[in-house]
Amino acid sequence: MSSRDYGVNRFFVRPRVTLLALVLASITLVTVSYKSNGGGISATFQKSLKSITDPIRSTANSVFHPIEDVVSGAFNYSSLKRQNAVLQDQISALRNKESTANRLQSEVQALTSLANIPFAQGLKSISAIVDGYSPSNTQMTMNLDRGSSAGVKVGEPVVAALGLIGRVVSVTHSNSTVLLISDPSSSVGVTLGSSNQVGLAIGIGSYNSIRVELVDPGTPLYVGEPVYTSGLQGGIFPPNLPVGNVAKYSSNLGSLQEQVTITPMVDLAHLQFVKVLDWLPGGGA
Amino acid sequence: MRMRVLRSALVIMTVIVLQHSILNSVQFFGVHLDLPLLLVICGGFSEGREAGAIIGFIVGLLTDGFLLTPFGLSALVYSLIGYIAGQTEKGTFIGPWMINAALASLLSATGELGYEIASRLLGFGQLLHIHLVKVVLVVAITNAILSVFMVPLAKWAFASRELSSRPPVIRR
Structure with missing residues (x-):
């Protein structure tokens, strides 16, 4: 076996061939997905995958929700403390505003019905x-x-x-x-x-x-x-x-x-x- | 063999579901953890480059199912990352956790950057914005820490009995 043959054979060892095949498969999928602009086989696969995993994800979400809150709270403790202080301030401010708001509410209702121009009208x-x-x-x-x-x-x-x-x-x-x-x-x-x-x-x-x-x-x-x-x-x-x-x-x-x-x-x-x-x-x- | 496939499927699905449920709300500096990428890296550490590439391809395809970028992009990046992780040669790097953590950190950063570059080449996202720097740093650090748990899990999930009973490779 010549040194050149040895080099070629060495390059085409199984892991490299596998990687090459996977890379080519990935590039093919990317190309197909890109060309079909989010439709085609890839979209069908994505939809099927989401349909399968959505119930699992929703169940996991509801099961993990209490843990999620604890974890989130633990990681954001300082932020929660800050938020708590801000909320306390807001509560006292809101109490002061409540009486004013009641009076203004009737005016607002009248104005809203008069100029009913919500942005999604x-x-x-x-x-x-x-x-x-x-x-x-x-x-x-x-x-x-x-x-x-x-x-x-x-x-x-x-x-x-x-x-x-x-x-x-x-x-x-x-x-x-x-x-x-x-x-x-x-x-x-x-x-x-x-x-x-x-x-x-x-x-x-x-x-x-x-x-x-x-x-x-x-x-x-x-x-x-x-x-x-x-x-x-x-x-x-x-x-x-x-x-x-x-x-x-x-x-x-x-x-x-x-x-x-x-x-x-x-x-x-x-x-x-x-x-x-x-x-x-x-x-x- | 059948048990190995079952264990692999179980761990991969658990990681994907965890990533899309409980880890939704766990963020450091506005950056999510990236468990699927870590699983691919640890799979490569544990089983070598060929298996690493295959694990990367499968995990990448499942990840792509939840993203809007072209289908197959994560599979491409994860296959390469799995292969590179497996270059450390099967078994020889499993043990010194600090080396595993350092390699996991480096490969995680490479994976995030690689994905960003690939998606930018296809016209998605913005390369080198400040958020990317945060993503690379946070994912690299968190994956280094989590690799301590993920390497044994990957060994348990992906290792075949025949191969794991093989004597360790001795390097000269």
Whole structure:
């Protein structure tokens, strides 16, 4: 056997051949999945897997929930103490405000009925409970307890009382997955309140801030300025859903765009109840 | 053989379900633990490069079932990580827990970075943002600590009786 034959034979030892086969299989799966744009065989496998594991996961969630609270409490003890102190302050403040609130409530009710302009006016919605967040560090999604059996469809926007949360990206019979607006792969066409300047809100992997791109330099902005969905961008979201408030902005000399960061209107990290709007991209309901 | 398959399936499914239930709420600096990646690394430590790659592929496929990135991406990264973990040669590194922990930490960081680079190449996520640095550091440290428990578990789950009774490899 020549030294060259020996080298080739040595390269094709079984572990390397196995690795090569697995890598090729993985690349094939990635290519098929990428080409089919989330559909096809891979989507069927994902749906089947979710359908099988959802009941196990839900059972495990309910069984582990008390342990989860203990573990979470243990890991977040200092944060819980801080929260407790803040809550105590809030309780005393709220007690003071309660009497004022009662008087104002009747006025608010009258005003609300007079100017009934909620941001999701006229759209049917499905209420859902947040079943849990994705444990992955690479994506920011959450699971809802409603699926196709309740009428949830892929692409529908999801909102909380204060504004936009994200959109439905995957649906099984009894569950659905929502891609949060804070995910780096999420982009939302937005309008900046006073100037009507449009931009693109792109997640940066943080629950507390979202970057807005494509804002012309010199656009008049102020901190706290509300940002709404534009309804452009091929109509992925309906217009005028509150997205967030401008947290900071700056413009570098010679820069082609304003550096704008917004704080989401909704506390994305602590959601319990949400609404799925019966509205599909393209404007259909 | 049948018992080995059952044990492997049991441990893999338990880790996947744990990751998607109780570990949902366990975060350090906003970063989740990554048990499936640690299982692949410890599987590689325990059973060598070929088995490590196969374990990585299976765990990766199951993980992909819960992600929005292209199906097969985790399988690709985990196969490579399992193979590299198995390069330490079957059995020889099982014992000194500090070496296991250091290797698990290094491979975990490599796995997280590898996944991020691969997903970025396919147009998902953002490379080298500040959150990634936190993810790599936290997963590397937590996996180093958890490897103390995961290595014996992986040995129990994946080791075949015939192979484990084989005399240890002596290196010159």
